[in-house]
Amino acid sequence: MSKYSDIVDFISTEIDNGSIKHGEKMPTIRELSHKFSCSKQTVVHAYDKLQKDHIVYSIPQSGYYLVDKKDLHIDKIKKIIDFSTGSPDESILAYEEFQHCLNQAIDIHKATLFNYSDPKGLSELISTLKNYFEDYQIFCSTNDIFITSGSQQAINILCSMPFPNGKSTVLVEQPTYHGTLKALETTKTSVIGIERNFNGLNLEELEKKFAYGNIKCFYTIPRFSNPLGISYAVEEKKQIVKLAEKYDVYIIEDDYLGELEIKNNEFPMYYYYISSKVAYIKSFSKVLLPGLRVAAVVLPKVLRNTFEEYKKWMDLNTSVLSQGALDIYIKSGMFKANRNRIKTIYSKRMSSLKSASHKFDIPNIKWHIPDTGFYGCIEFLDKLNLDWLVKECGKKDIIIKEMHENYLKDYFNNDFLKISVGSSRISEIENGINELLKIVKKYYHRQTL
Structure with missing residues (x-):
């Protein structure tokens, strides 16, 4: 795991166990750079990631602070699982x-x-x-x-x-x-x-x-x-x-x-x-x-x-x-070393997607999952309202997207849903697919009533 990921995980753990509280200043860039024996730029990248996830915010000339959970109107910071993006996982990039x-x-x-x-x-x-x-x-x-x-x-x-x-x-x-x-x-x-x-x-x-x-x-x-x-x-x-x-x-x-x-x-x-x-x-x-x-x-x-x-x-x-x-x-x-590391990571993620896809027996769908890459796909053998599915998954903080943008107008096919593992870790793939399939199964169950 990279120093970048180590810092993100360290800060997240400190927040979870209460060592960092709202209103208190976060560890400085200098402190984290020394603690993890890395460059200051690596720490900045880690804090950028935490800012994008709305976990911390920065005050110029002062430092970084924990976002107040009350301001977010939720009990805890939720992790978004994004199955729609073609972007790679920032936490594994070789900054x-x-x-x-x-x-x-x-x-x-x-x-x-x-x-x-x-x-x-x-x-x-x-x-x-x-x-x-x-x-x-x-x-x-x-x-x-x-x-x-x-x-x-x-x-x-x-x-x-x-x-x-x-x-x-x-x-x-x-x-x-x-x-x-x-x-x-x-x-x-x-x-x-x-x-x-x-x-x-x-x-x-x-x-x-x-x-x-x-x-x-x-x-x-x-x-x-x-x-x-x-x-x-x-x-x-x-x-x-x-x-x-x-x-x-x-x-x-x-x-x-x-x-x-x-x-x-x-x-x-x-x-x-x-x-x-x-x-x-x-x-x-x-x-x-x-x-x-x-x-x-x-x-x-x-x-x-x-x-x-x-x-x-x-x-x-x-x-x-x-x-x-x-x-x-x-x-x-x-x-070359980084390529081999990335190749292993995405092969494991696709294996995780295959494993998660087998947890539910839903005869109305068919999975198409390669051995590696970014994308797997669900084929809906019986029609499913994708707009509804997108909204229901959104309620569970799971992002999926129908594929209008991938088609010329005369070719659009709404029977497929892409599942990207590009930016999702194994635990997120397992949890996200589990929730997605529960929603799909519920939909088809209602159609039979």
Whole structure:
């Protein structure tokens, strides 16, 4: 467990046992820094977390204080269980480790910080990523790699820029990542969908859309999809790439959770490409720090110049400090160690979700839970009022959300509910799913009366 988490747990325990009372000043940043042998910034991050949870508040030039429970009109501070978010758990992020890398990056790249840099990205990081990608069976040259300000920027550029095939429509899986749908909406890019469910993708339908849909690119999340958590089988990946080659369609592969893969011989779609048809996007938000805003995209040669031109006039260059720190973090071996730690955590959380899902026998629902990742899914075999379910869960401080934002208008399906374990600990998963299933069971019981 990180020092950040240790501090949060220590403060929470002190509050629970009455050692810290309302009106009394909390331990100072200096005191906690000394007690836990950590940086002051780590303590600040811990207090930020406690503030977001409405447990403490700060007074400038004075310090931190315990929130008065009477002011909240509740008997105790309740823990919100959020099954809706795609954000990672703040308590397991490597703040302290990465801070050292930031400090080193300032010393190494201080001259560059005062000037504009190459819009393509920091050359040192690009070289490091070339080697890093080989662990994922992504074999490319440094010329193929571009650094972007988060994966969202890579998606925005690729969806809006012209492609050599001269086509204009983007094909997306249904459902898919809502950030991509918003990017297409705001750029007024032509878009059509294709259903992807727990039986996979209809390859005959895909071929028809590739052949007659004026498709310039197909945006896909091959593994641990957002929001359903499903992954393509190896043969599906090969067939999709083969069809893309046949009909001159480019594939935009968003591998946002590739670091969580626990199966051997499960490679990105990029690995199976026959010719230069796959652009591979790698985010570092889920396993490192969301606020880092650094991602990488591996591009076919024919897309490089156009992509670089769009990138340059979108932000001139991605933060040199963030790039430099990430380069140091990967080279030091800390990233790999952190990746293995995060992989274990989310594998255990998904196992916990599987275990919790078996506690109630409800014939009206079917669970779809992968071995790892952020998302599992409930399929409602009999119709259920999701608006009602959202409100009832809210009364128990459990956040769930229907998936309108993940669908194009003509594809919306209200038979599914995503369950994210991204920011929930094992105890919260167990308790939250237990309460959720009680509510679901009660609903179906009432329907039979």
